[in-house]
Amino acid sequence: MAQIGVERAGDADVVAQITRRAFDRRNGEEVEMIARIRAAPKFILALPKFILALSLVAEVGGRPVGHLLISRDKLRLEGGQPTDQEGLMLGPISVLPDAQRRGVGSRLMRRGLDTAASRPELVVVLIGHPEYYPRFGFRPAREFGLHPDWDAAMVYPLWPDLSAYRELHLPEQSVCRCNAWRKPLQADHSQPL
């Protein structure tokens, strides 16, 4: 069974490799997204986007096979301007092709959401496969009055009253960068690690 733990010092390269292999993209869009979140500037009045406790690595028999990042970001106005309302943004989540469909992704999701529940933010948001995330409790953003009005835009409430978020838009990065939901989930067992 996969063991889930917080990313350790020196794991950044392994995380990048897992992400690149899982998404099978030459442009490494999701790898860049993680790097950008890690490097986001820390201002005096703004908390960092990267939260170490929410960068989770899954290992099977000591071999790293999966990664989930949940980071902090600001909800936006329609024009893209950031608001003071912060939320947690889930993604990317990656499992190596030859380790998929054995429950690793589900364990990462459950540990990530359990950890998120003990934090001050009120909401976890994502843009992702509409058929994958509802099983973990995600619901369409539109049900909470958030945008965009896409099936792939989803919200996991950590607090019963999300009225402070009504009419806000999911963070720019989740919309612009995590486009993997557009292609179907596909298992590829042809590339052992």
Ligand SMILES: CC(C)(COP(=O)(O)OP(=O)(O)OC[C@H]1O[C@@H](n2cnc3c(N)ncnc32)[C@H](O)[C@@H]1OP(=O)(O)O)[C@@H](O)C(=O)NCCC(=O)NCCS
């Ligand atoms: C999405 C992902 C993280 C799921 O990880 P996983 O370890 O395979 O997930 P689980 O084993 O917990 O799978 C649970 C269910 O998800 C679906 N699923 C997961 N991987 C799938 C795949 N490769 N093909 C089709 N369905 C898949 C299935 O419904 C599966 O249940 P089933 O095996 O009973 O049919 C993994 O497939 C992945 O890394 N994909 C490429 C990157 C990606 O698309 N990330 C999400 C971006 S929004």
